[in-house]
Amino acid sequence: MILPEQFDQNELFVLTSLLIFYSLLFWLPNRFPLSLIILMMISSATVARLTDHLLSGSKMNLYSIMDLDKYELFDFFTYLLYAPFGYFLVYGYDKFKLQGISVLLYILVWALGATAFGEISLLFGVFKYKEWEASYSFTYYFIMISLMLLVYRFFKRSYKLHKVEIYNR
Template identity: 35%
Template structure:
């Protein structure tokens, strides 16, 4: 086990602040989706973050460690829960502006840029510790893939919700 830090400091504060601010943002946003859809979008954000991080941050890849040491800790869990609002806000804005065609690509590139900026900040504050030559730029295609999957899932989710609503009347 590799230890990077043993104190409550900037990496934990970053997680707490991002967690609180973005959950408050989604709490105060005007309601756009049903409670079920809203909760599903938050859970999808958490799941995708956890799945992707656990795919590339554990052997055989082991490209980075999260937080204070290489073992799983409570703040690692909070890091993944912190991802939830991003999926919700991403889909909320996408649905609000009804992006289509090339605008979807630019929208995804914009959000990939936001994700990379947050990852850069998190890395500087000790949330992520790159290993084996991993670099921030390697995250770009991962983000684009995950953002694409999220929009596909969101579109399917909305279609199913509309079908359930219209078929129940």
């Protein structure tokens, strides 16, 4: 992978965010089995990777990440940032045992928060919008966060089902 052209504010922003996010992740009391944590974290990172690959790739160049229009080492680090994002999302959802309309509010708050974080990243030069806008980010996060919660429920159900099958043998 390509190293950054200059080690400046965008790289520092990514490294600082990584430090904060992962410190918070290890500081929070554990709620899930490790396999579920791994699944949720790599799902978030992969969704981000697939999105960037499709929207910021060669054909649809809607935005670029970090210094160059190439796949840099720090692009990879931004995907590592999305991993705790997915974990925190399901952590709150599970901890507060949300039901009914509060789920919608929770998703809205997260979508707004993620869009705001995206805009802060923009100020630090992590993203450079070409034909992309903050309103698109909000819609994107709104859909993706909803899907991530559905995926989490599916993972949890599959996990429990497998456990039950084994206990019933």
